[in-house]
Amino acid sequence: MSDGLTLRELLAAGRAQALIESDVVSTTTDSAPASVEIAAALAAFSGQEFAPGKLELLRASLSDYDLQAAALRMTTTQFQRTLAQSARRARNKSATNATSGGLTVAGLDAMTDGAWTECARWLAEQAGYSVEERPLLQHDRLLAWRARRDQESGDTAIVCALRLARGATLLDSDMRHLVTVAANEPGARLVALTTAEATVGAKLIARDAAAELLDREELERLLAGLATAYTRERAQSLNDAKTQAKAASAARKKLLAALTAADERARAPLPSARVSSRAAVRKAVEQARDARRLASQALLAWETLIGEWLATFGERPARDGALPLLAEPSIWNELGARADHLKKPLLDALRALAKTPGDGELGYGAWRQAISEELAARCASLLWRVSMIDPAQWQDYAAAVNDLALREASRADNAASHAAARAERAQSQMAERAGVA
Numbered sequence: 001m002s003d004g005l006t007l008r009e010l011l012a013a014g015r016a017q018a019l020i021e022s023d024v025v026s027t028t029t030d031s032a033p034a035s036v037e038i039a040a041a042l043a044a045f046s047g048q049e050f051a052p053g054k055l056e057l058l059r060a061s062l063s064d065y066d067l068q069a070a071a072l073r074m075t076t077t078q079f080q081r082t083l084a085q086s087a088r089r090a091r092n093k094s095a096t097n098a099t100s101g102g103l104t105v106a107g108l109d110a111m112t113d114g115a116w117t118e119c120a121r122w123l124a125e126q127a128g129y130s131v132e133e134r135p136l137l138q139h140d141r142l143l144a145w146r147a148r149r150d151q152e153s154g155d156t157a158i159v160c161a162l163r164l165a166r167g168a169t170l171l172d173s174d175m176r177h178l179v180t181v182a183a184n185e186p187g188a189r190l191v192a193l194t195t196a197e198a199t200v201g202a203k204l205i206a207r208d209a210a211a212e213l214l215d216r217e218e219l220e221r222l223l224a225g226l227a228t229a230y231t232r233e234r235a236q237s238l239n240d241a242k243t244q245a246k247a248a249s250a251a252r253k254k255l256l257a258a259l260t261a262a263d264e265r266a267r268a269p270l271p272s273a274r275v276s277s278r279a280a281v282r283k284a285v286e287q288a289r290d291a292r293r294l295a296s297q298a299l300l301a302w303e304t305l306i307g308e309w310l311a312t313f314g315e316r317p318a319r320d321g322a323l324p325l326l327a328e329p330s331i332w333n334e335l336g337a338r339a340d341h342l343k344k345p346l347l348d349a350l351r352a353l354a355k356t357p358g359d360g361e362l363g364y365g366a367w368r369q370a371i372s373e374e375l376a377a378r379c380a381s382l383l384w385r386v387s388m389i390d391p392a393q394w395q396d397y398a399a400a401v402n403d404l405a406l407r408e409a410s411r412a413d414n415a416a417s418h419a420a421a422r423a424e425r426a427q428s429q430m431a432e433r434a435g436v437a
Helices: 005-021 035-046 052-061 067-073 076-083 085-099 105-110 115-124 170-182 200-208 218-228 228-266 276-312 329-354 364-387 403-436
Strands: 137-139 143-151 155-160 190-194 212-214
Touching: 005 035, 005 067, 005 076, 005 200, 035 052, 067 200, 076 200, 076 218, 105 218, 115 143, 115 155, 115 190, 115 218, 143 170, 155 170, 170 190, 170 200, 200 212, 212 218, 228 276, 228 329, 228 364, 276 329, 276 364, 329 364, 364 403
Parallel strands: 155 190, 190 212
Antiparallel strands: 137 143, 143 155
16 A cells, blocks of 8 residues: 555544544444445545445455454554644644744653653643642652642642653553542542553543543643743734734824814914903903913813823833833723813813903013913923823834923923913012002
8 A cells, every 4th residue: 555554554543533533432333344434445545436346345354353443552643644644744743843942742751750740740730730749649650649620610630640661652551540540539530641642542531531631642732832832922912012002092192182282272372452451450360360270270180191191101111122001901091081071171271261361551461471371381291291102102112202202391391380480470560550369
């Protein structure tokens, strides 16, 4: 036969695969091959169909062949390689590449007994079990520990690590022995761990006992997964950061839109209307004071909001040089919604101030100019503070943090303080000239 395979090997591989894929646990199927099994094996061999008569003759010639026993002695790798050698080579190459440079099953075989003991516990933990440190049983090639699958559910397990000679297979007799060991702990699930490859017979016994079998093939998959775990976690972390940055950028956009509108409104030229009489000055002062008070309340709420906004980012670069994103997307969504809500009160207060006269006698003009400059500077400061961080550039801390915006925000704060001081002095002058308290 091609590839050095024989018809009997193909028959055994087909029976082994059927046993594994069947939902019914059975080791008592007819020993002799059935006609349909022979037909499938011959089709795989030659790609041709044979007449029923020839199939029966061939079946008669195989009457002394114990197909069931041969299938039970095969390992999964053996029957898969027999049925599809090219596919099996591809899987082996994939597993080898995934674990290159790291821990491999071959490396487990080469370990000392002490290292194997520690590694066996670690492998069980990587498979999802919390393993007690002290062994329950330690005899010859067998180690056993009590373990739990889930601390909350309290599901118990017995982890049995059986170390066989290199190249040996895990037989059905070995599996029965492990089942017996676990049976001494009522209600505990058996977790069998070995670097040997399990035969079909051993796998069927494990399935019948509802045991988890981590043989050579399963350990290869586990180690391959662990080898790529960092890459997967890094990719997940990157995706999470992109989601965070997107939410932060959306919030920033709303903050900037609202404060840009307020900044433009606050920097608008003063109205040309002018007041001169004492009564007109008093009335204008009262209206401007009310607008200034409302604007100050709105600006105080904005300062709180922007303080919370800046707190969602790290003050120093992360180890990889990125901007630390310290909040969940829902937090930034809430900050953006609050910006939308606070926009109107601030604009309304600034519009109310814009309706008051821009100049007047008895010290009104200087006072009105000062409070306009104060509010404009406070709006500018808030706008610059939001501009200090650009979460869209989160991968580069230096690009994400705008030092110029920080300096401009400080300059605007100083300007606001100076304007507020001038407004206080001008108000004192109005009190003397116009009797405004």
